[in-house]
Amino acid sequence: MKHLRSLREYIDELDRIGDLQRIDAEVDWNLEAGAIIRRCYDLRAPAPLFTNLTGYQGTGFGLLGAPGALSASGHPLARIALALGLPAEAPGQEIVEALVAARDAEGVPPVVVDRAAAPCKQNVMTGDAIDLFAFPTPLIHGNDGGRYIQTYGMNIAKTPDGSWTNWSVNRMMIAGKDTLACLIPPPQHLGIIRAKWTEIGKPMPIALAIGVEPGLPFVGGMPIPEGADESHYLGALFGEGIEVVPAETVDLLVPATAEIVIEGHISIDETVMEGPMNEFPGYNATESSPKALFRVSAITYRDGALQAVVAAGPPVEEDHTVIGTTSAAEILYQLRKAGLPAASAWYPFEAAVHWLVVSMRQDWHATLGISSADLIGRIADVIFTGKPSVNAPKILVVEDDVDITDLSEVVWAFATRSHPERGEFHFPHKLSMQLAVYLDREEAHSFMAGKVVYNCLLADLFPEGRRPVKGSFENGWPADIRARVLTNWPKYGFPAPQGG
8 A cells, every 4th residue: 555645745646647737827716716627527637736826826825626536547546546545547346445454454543743744834823813815715616605615624523532533524615714614414423523512512623634645535534433533544544644743722633744724613503604515416506504613713734735626516526436435335344244245335426426336246145045135124224324324325236247336337237137116125214415406305404314225136036057147248259259359359450448
């Protein structure tokens, strides 16, 4: 595993593989940068690095757009793989397996470094000097209610007794020069911790780290269990602790290599209007509402600080790659822990984390001796328990002859294997995301809605040796014919396949 310890190391790595576009022409932070980022998603263009933002020339400040998006190169998952310590060419199931393996490893706590060795301490704002508008935070979408400084950073908070530190990604909008408006859904871990501070009548200390090392947003979006520390898990993934340093005004440790760290407290009862802001389901947002107020007590930042920016919306952007990749890994881990012969799990990014695909080993029926209906029930018991349930409203269960990271194979398997009457299993009133556009007001408010599992399994429908086999190139012709065709492919006049 190659541990990239800062956003700048990550940018250098993207540049090395040709997946970075440095933009030195003047770009306006007011909508233009967001539109460019959105266009980069649509084209799978290299990640844009903005170095010349209107009104901020001479500061050295910049923006990195699409930091965890897909790439147009022969390695579409390069940004995900590099962020998690793998080679750029690592396929999806290899990435998921690496995350699963780290769940069984012992956590590695962060390493506290001296203040002088922490780049995030190069500059400090306190008191009247605090000014969130000092940074070129973009107005991302045309209908956003404000400038969102937190789209890909880490919210760091811990319980009053100090027993649990949580690292999460929740959007935050600038409300004033020293205040932020924060989306903190009660069922999420940050909301659970905030409730504990509210119970004792104190505002919650919090640190927002922006421009963090690339692995942190991925583990921040991973639904590991309540009480687990994401930084320890990331340490297990890399085999070494991340570097942290004490914050200036709150009792929290923050990433030493972060570009910007914003410290303060979440008010017990003060709110401020927040939104609208486009989100991962992919539709233009239209509503604003009162949200928790974050009062800033200090800002520390690197010289020439960079912000990583996500322009949330239709697939594929970071909400889909981060949540999809890491949630699939956690669900796969939990299925195997429950003794089920799960081969893999994957959220097709194109489905905006509304579809989850689970593949079972083809010998599941022989191994378990149960029907597919019983297996669906056992899978549901695992997935619909706790935080992993949130982003799994529609689940497809297939066997591992299907490449679940290939959307065309998933669609084929779903269309041809799920019975239109007996293939659906409904599970009402389960923990749900709140932003799906099909939810009614009560479902969105309560975070509870129905789920469905589609049975695309075949093993219990056919006797041994009679199971349908995909009539693919690999399965439909003798090995010598396949080898001859592959060898002679250029002789037939076809161009060489991409990547081969």
